[in-house]
Amino acid sequence: xxxxxxxxxxxxxxxxxxxxxxxxxxxxxxxxxxxxxxxxxxxxxxxxxxxxxxxxxxxxxxxxxxxxxxxxxxxxxxxxxxxxxxxxxxxxxxxxxxxxxxxxxxxxxxxxxxxxxxxxxxxxxxxxxxxxxxxxxxxxxxxxxxxxxxxxxxxxxxxxxxxxxxxxxxxxxxxxxxxxxxxxxxxxxxxxxxxxxxxxxxxxxxxxxxxxxxxxxxxxxxxxxxxxxxxxxxxxxxxxxxxxxxxxxxxxxxxxxxxxxxxxxxxxxxxxxxxxxxxxxxxxxxxxxxxxxxxxxxxxxxxxxxxxxxxxxxxxxxxxxxxxxxxxxxxxxxxxxxxxxxxxxxxxxxxxxxxxx
Amino acid sequence: xxxxxxxxxxxxxxxxxxxxxxxxxxxxxxxxxxxxxxxxxxxxxxxxxxxxxxxxxxxxxxxxxxxxxxxxxxxxxxxxxxxxxxxxxxxxxxxxxxxxxxxxxxxxxxxxxxxxxxxxxxxxxxxxxxxxxxxxxxxxxxxxxxxxxxxxxxxxxxxxxxxxxxxxxxxxxxxxxxxxxxxxxxxxxxxxxxxxxxxxxxxxxxxxxxxxxxxxxxxxxxxxxxxxxxxxxxxxxxxxxxxxxxxxxxxxxxxxxxxxxxxxxxxxxxxxxxxxxxxxxxxxxxxxxxxxxxxxxxxxxxxxxxxxxxxxxxxxxxxxxxxxxxxxxxxxxxxxxxxxxxxxxxxxxxxxxxxxx
Numbered sequence: 001x002x003x004x005x006x007x008x009x010x011x012x013x014x015x016x017x018x019x020x021x022x023x024x025x026x027x028x029x030x031x032x033x034x035x036x037x038x039x040x041x042x043x044x045x046x047x048x049x050x051x052x053x054x055x056x057x058x059x060x061x062x063x064x065x066x067x068x069x070x071x072x073x074x075x076x077x078x079x080x081x082x083x084x085x086x087x088x089x090x091x092x093x094x095x096x097x098x099x100x101x102x103x104x105x106x107x108x109x110x111x112x113x114x115x116x117x118x119x120x121x122x123x124x125x126x127x128x129x130x131x132x133x134x135x136x137x138x139x140x141x142x143x144x145x146x147x148x149x150x151x152x153x154x155x156x157x158x159x160x161x162x163x164x165x166x167x168x169x170x171x172x173x174x175x176x177x178x179x180x181x182x183x184x185x186x187x188x189x190x191x192x193x194x195x196x197x198x199x200x201x202x203x204x205x206x207x208x209x210x211x212x213x214x215x216x217x218x219x220x221x222x223x224x225x226x227x228x229x230x231x232x233x234x235x236x237x238x239x240x241x242x243x244x245x246x247x248x249x250x251x252x253x254x255x256x257x258x259x260x261x262x263x264x265x266x267x268x269x270x271x272x273x274x275x276x277x278x279x280x281x282x283x284x285x286x287x288x289x290x291x292x293x294x295x296x297x298x299x300x301x302x303x304x305x306x307x308x309x310x311x312x313x314x315x316x317x318x319x320x321x322x323x324x325x326x327x328x329x330x331x332x333x334x335x336x337x338x339x340x341x342x343x344x345x346x347x348x349x350x351x352x353x354x355x356x357x
Numbered sequence: 358x359x360x361x362x363x364x365x366x367x368x369x370x371x372x373x374x375x376x377x378x379x380x381x382x383x384x385x386x387x388x389x390x391x392x393x394x395x396x397x398x399x400x401x402x403x404x405x406x407x408x409x410x411x412x413x414x415x416x417x418x419x420x421x422x423x424x425x426x427x428x429x430x431x432x433x434x435x436x437x438x439x440x441x442x443x444x445x446x447x448x449x450x451x452x453x454x455x456x457x458x459x460x461x462x463x464x465x466x467x468x469x470x471x472x473x474x475x476x477x478x479x480x481x482x483x484x485x486x487x488x489x490x491x492x493x494x495x496x497x498x499x500x501x502x503x504x505x506x507x508x509x510x511x512x513x514x515x516x517x518x519x520x521x522x523x524x525x526x527x528x529x530x531x532x533x534x535x536x537x538x539x540x541x542x543x544x545x546x547x548x549x550x551x552x553x554x555x556x557x558x559x560x561x562x563x564x565x566x567x568x569x570x571x572x573x574x575x576x577x578x579x580x581x582x583x584x585x586x587x588x589x590x591x592x593x594x595x596x597x598x599x600x601x602x603x604x605x606x607x608x609x610x611x612x613x614x615x616x617x618x619x620x621x622x623x624x625x626x627x628x629x630x631x632x633x634x635x636x637x638x639x640x641x642x643x644x645x646x647x648x649x650x651x652x653x654x655x656x657x658x659x660x661x662x663x664x665x666x667x668x669x670x671x672x673x674x675x676x677x678x679x680x681x682x683x684x685x686x687x688x689x690x691x692x693x694x695x696x697x698x699x700x701x702x703x704x705x706x707x708x709x710x711x712x713x714x
Contacts, residue, residue, distance in 0.1 A: 005388040010600065013387050021382065030370050030551035031362040033680070066423020066553075069596035073579035099578030188597060194387035196423075196553050196599025220577075221456030222430035239426035240545055242553025242599065243367065323390070 003316070004346050005337075007323040008139050008299045009168060012341040014192030020251040024244055034243060040235035042243070046250030047235070053171050053253050053261055056201055060177055063228045064241050065198035068167045070223065071184035072099045074200065075131070078210035078225040079161045079182070080105050081217065085129035087145070090114050090138035091327055096165065097133070114141040114329070115301075117294030120152035130209075131161040137169035139189075140326035142301030142335065143294050147173045154179045161206065168337075169298045170199075171261055172268050182206050187245060190298060191252050192341035197245035200228075256340065264340050271338050271347045272297040278351045285354070288333060300336045301325070308334050311357060318353045360673070361703050362694075364680040365496050365656045366525055369698040371549030377608040381601055391600060397592040399600070403607030404592070410528050410610045410618055413558055417534055420585045421598050422555035425524045427580065428541035429456045431557065432488070435567035435582040436518045436539070437462050438574065442486035444475050444502070447495035448684055453522065454490070471498040471686070472658075474651030477509035487566075488518040494526035496546075497683035499658030499692065500651050504530045511536045518563065525694075526655045527556075528618055529625050539563050544602060547655060548609050549698035554602035557585075613697065621697050628695050628704045629654040635708045642711075645690060657693045658682070665691050668714060675710045 005012040024030065032038050047062045056062060065071055076084060076099055084105050086097040089112040100107035108126050112118065118134075125132055132153065137144045154162045161181045166173055170185035177183075182202040188195035202225065210225040219225065227238045256264055276295060279285040279302040288301040304311055308324055308331060315322055325333025338347070362369040381387065389395050404419045413419060422428055433441060433456055441462050443454040446469040457464035465483050469475065475491075482489055489510065494501045507530075511519045518538045523530055527542035534540075539559040545552035559582065567582040576582065584595045613621055633652060636642040636659040645658040661668055665681050665688060672679055682690025695704070 003385055003388070005385070007388065007390060010388050010390060010597065013385075017387075018382060021378075025375060025378065028360055028362075028370075030374075030545075031360070031364065031367050031678075033364060033367060034552070066427065066599070067596045070423065070579050073577065076578065102575060102578035102581065104575045186597065188387075194599075194601045195391070195597040196602055218459060218461045220430065221433065221459035222427050224459065239424045240367065240543065240552040242423075242551075242602075244551045244601075245553055245599075321388075 001319050003319055003321050004342060005321045006342060006350060007321055008335050008337045009186070009189040010195050011189055011337050011339055012192055013194070014252050014255070014341045016252065016255050017192060017248065020248050024247050029247055030244060032243070034236065034240050039243065042247055042250070043235040046246050046253065049250050049253035049257060050199065052257050054175070054201070056177050060201050060203045061229055061232045063200040063202060063232055064237055064246055065200055065223060066196070066242070068165070068184050068186035068198040069095070071198050071200045072096050073103065074220065074223055074225060075163050075182055075184070076100050076103050076105060077219040078202070078206050078213070079131045079163065081130060081213045082106060083108060083126070083129045084131045084133060085125050086110070086133045087118050087123065087135065089116055089118065089141065089143055090135070091140035092165065092167070093133070093135040093138055096135070115143060115288050115290070117143045117289070117291060118145050118149065120149045120156055123153055125157050125160060129160065131163060132157060133163050135165040136173050137166065137296050137298055139168040139299055141288065142296045142299050143289050144169065144296040146293055147175060151176055151179050161209070169296070171256060172265055172298055174265070177201070177203070187249050190339040191249060192339060193245065193248050193252060197242045197249060199249070267344065268297050268338060268340070271344055272300060274347055274351065275300045275336055275338060278354065282355060298338050300338060302334045302336065303332060304334055307331055311354070314357055315350070315353055320350050320353060322350070358676050360676055360678050361699060362678045363699060363707060364678055365692050365694045366543070366546040367552050368546055368694050368696050369549060370551070371609050371612070371698045373609065373612050374549060374605065377605050381604050386604055387601060389600070391593065391597050396600065399604055399607070400592040403603050403610065406607050406610035406614060407556065409614050411532070411558070413534050417558050417560045418586055418589045420557040420559060420589055421594055421603055422557055422580060423553070423599070425541050425543035425555040426452070428555050428557045429453045430460065431577065431580055431582060432520050432539055432541070433457050433460050433462060434576040435559070435563050435570070436488045436520065438487060438570050439463060440465060440483070440486045441488045441490060442482050443467070443490045444480065444492065446473055446475065446498065446500055447471050447492070448497035449522065449524070450490070450492040450495055453492070472500060472645050472647070474500045474646070474648060475502055475506065477506045477513055480510055482514050482517060486517065488520060489514060490520050492522040493530050494523065494653050494655055496525040496656055498645065499653045499656045500646050501526065501653040503650055504532060508533055508536050518566070526653070528613060529622055529655055531622070534558070534560070544606050547696040548606060549696060550602065550605050550609060554599045554606065556606070624701065625654050625695060625697070628701055629657060631704055631708065632657045632693055632695060635711065639712060655695050657695060659691045659693065660689060661691055664688055668711070671714055672707070672710055677707050677710060679707070
C-alpha cells in the first residue's frame with residue numbers, strides 16, 4: 001500500500017519528484033563533473049528558481065550545504081565574533097543556541113516554554129550580541145514567529161544581524177530580504193524532496209563580517225562563507241555537492257513558480273485552517289498552541305486525549321502517516337505536516353479518518 | 358547517446374544503481390522518519406556492509422557526513438589540539454593542510470612536487486605533531502602512497518594519530534584498522550553513486566581525544582565526533598542525513614561483498630595494468646608518475662603530446678568521457694578513472710579508441 005506522509009520531515013515527496021528523478025537519471029547527471037559548464041548551468045538554474053520563488057535580491061547569495069544544521073554552524077562562524085542571541089521556544093531553536101556555545105561563543109538566550117511564541121515588542125537583545133537568531137517555525141512545537149514580528153524585531157535592532165530558521169516552512173514565509181541578513185532551510189520539508197541538502201541564503205554584510213572575524217578567529221575550514229561565496233559567483237561549490245539534490249530542488253522550485261508562490265501560500269493557509277478547525281472542534285483533540293497568531297501554518301501540533309501512538313497506528317492502517325509529538329510530548333501530541341506535497345483532498349481524507357476514530 | 362564515464366568523480370554510476378534507486382523510490386524510503394526503526398535498520402545495514410567490505414573492526418565507528426571534505430574538518434577538530442602534520446603532493450592533500458590552518462592549528466607540512474610519492478622511511482614527523490595526515494590516493498596527480506608504506510609510517514610513530522584519505526580509492530586499499538585511527542571516503546568515486554555523502558571511519562581513541570580537546574577548545578558545533586558517535590550507537594545521525602545516499606551505499610557495498618573485495622581489488626589491478634601498459638607503449642602518451650610503486654590503481658594520470666582537450670573531445674564522440682588534468686596540468690594531462698563501475702571490456706574499448714586517434 002502506498003502511504004501518504006503528513007510527517008514533519010522527511011515528508012511526503014512532491015508529486016513531480018519521480019518524474020524529475022527519472023530525467024536526472026536518464027540524463028546521466030549523477031556522473032557529470034562539478035567543474036563543468038553543464039553543472040554550472042544546472043546550479044544556476046536552481047539558484048535562479050529559488051531566488052524567484054523566495055524573492056531573494058542580488059545582495060544575497062544562495063548557497064548549498066549538507067543540511068540546514070550545518071547552516072547553524074556556518075552562520076555562527078560567519079556573523080558572530082563573540083556574542084550571539086537566541087530566541088528559544090523548542091528543541092530546534094535550542095540547538096541553534098547550543099551550536100553557538102559549542103563554538104565557544106557567548107550565547108545569550110531569551111526562552112519561553114514550548115508552545116509559546118515571541119512578539120518583537122517583548123524581545124530584549126543584549127547590547128553586545130552581534131546576531132539575533134530567530135526561528136520562523138519551531139518544528140518541535142508547531143509555533144511560528146509571524147514574519148511581521150521578525151521584520152519588526154530587525155527594525156528594532158537595525159545594527160544587529162538577524163538569522164531566520166525557515167527549515168520547515170519555506171517557501172511559506174514571505175521574508176523581506178532587505179531586512180533579513182540570512183535564512184536557511186532544508187529540502188526534506190516543504191519542498192518534498194529526499195534529505196541531504198541544506199540551502200543557505202546570506203547577504204554580503206555577513207560575508208564582510210566573516211572576512212573581518214577571520215583576521216582574529218577561525219571561521220571554520222569547511223564551507224566557510226568567503227570560499228562558498230567565491231565559488232557561488234561561478235555557480236560552483238568548494239567541495240563536490242549533492243548534485244542530485246540541487247537538481248531536484250531547482251525542478252520543484254520551478255514547479256512552485258509555475259503555480260505561483262502566492263497560490264502555494266494561500267493553499268497552505270486554507271489547508272492549515274481546515275486542520276486547526278478540526279482539532280479545535282473535535283473531541284479528543286486540541287491545539288497545543290493557544291494563541292492563534294503563533295500557530296504554525298506548516299506543522300500543526302495537536303494535544304490528544306488518547307495516546308498519540310494509537311492514533312498514529314490507526315491512521316497508518318488507512319494509508320496515512322502522521323508524526324508523533326517531539327521529546328517529552330511524544331506520547332501526548334501529534335504533529336501533522338501541511339506541506340505543498342499533500343493536497344487539499346488528501347488533508348480532507350486524513351481529517352475524515354481522524355474523525356472516524 | 359549513453360556515455361561511459363572514466364572521470365575521477367563524479368564518475369560512472371555502478372550498474373546496479375538504477376535498480377537500487379527504483380527500490381528506494383517504490384519503498385517510499387525518501388519519506389521515512391530518521392528517528393524510526395525502519396531508518397535504523399537501513400542505517401545498520403549500510404554500516405554492516407561497509408564494515409564487512411573494508412574489514413573495519415568494532416573499535417571503529419562508521420559515520421556519515423555531507424562530504425569527504427567535511428571529514429577533513431571533523432578529523433582536525435577531533436584529533437588535533439594544537440599541531441597537525443601533512444604529507445602534501447597534490448591539491449587534495451594540500452587542502453587537508455589548509456583546513457588545519459583555517460582552524461588555527463599549527464599545520465606542519467612535508468611537501469613533494471605533484472607526481473611524486475612518499476615512502477615511510479623519508480617521512481619526518483615533528484615531535485609535537487599530534488596527527489599524521491596521509492593521502493592514499495592523490496586524485497589530482499594519480500599518485501598513491503602504498504598501503505604498506507602507510508602502515509610502516511604509523512609503526513614508526515605509534516604514539517601519533519594517523520588519518521588516511523581514501524576518497525578516490527576505497528574499497529581498493531586494504532587498510533589495517535588495528536593501525537589506522539581514522540579514514541574517510543566519498544561515494545561518488547569508486548562506489549559509483551551520486552555525490553552528497555561522505556563516510557568517516559574513526560576509532561575510539563579519536564573519540565577520547567575529541568572529548569579531551571573539548572575541555573579547552575571548540576571541536577565544532579555541527580557533527581562533532583562525540584555527538585556523531587553517540588547517535589551512531591543507536592544507528593542514527595544527529596541531523597537528518599542523506600537517507601537515499603546511505604541506502605544506496607549499503608546496497609552497492611552489498612553488491613561488492615557478493616563479488617568479494619579481493620576480486621574487486623584484483624580486477625582493479627588488472628584494468629590499471631592495461632591502462633598503464635597502453636600509455637607506456639603508445640606514442641603521444643606517457644605516465645605522469647614515474648615510479649611504479651607510486652602509481653595510483655584507481656586514477657591513472659597520463660601526459661599527452663596533443664592538447665588533452667582534443668583527445669577528450671574525440672573520445673567523447675565515441676561515447677566515452679575521460680577527465681582533464683588538474684589545475685596547471687589541465688591542458689597537458691588526462692585523468693582516467695579506474696573504478697569498479699567500468700568493466701574490463703569498457704576499459705578495452707576506451708584504449709581501442711585512444712589507440713585509433
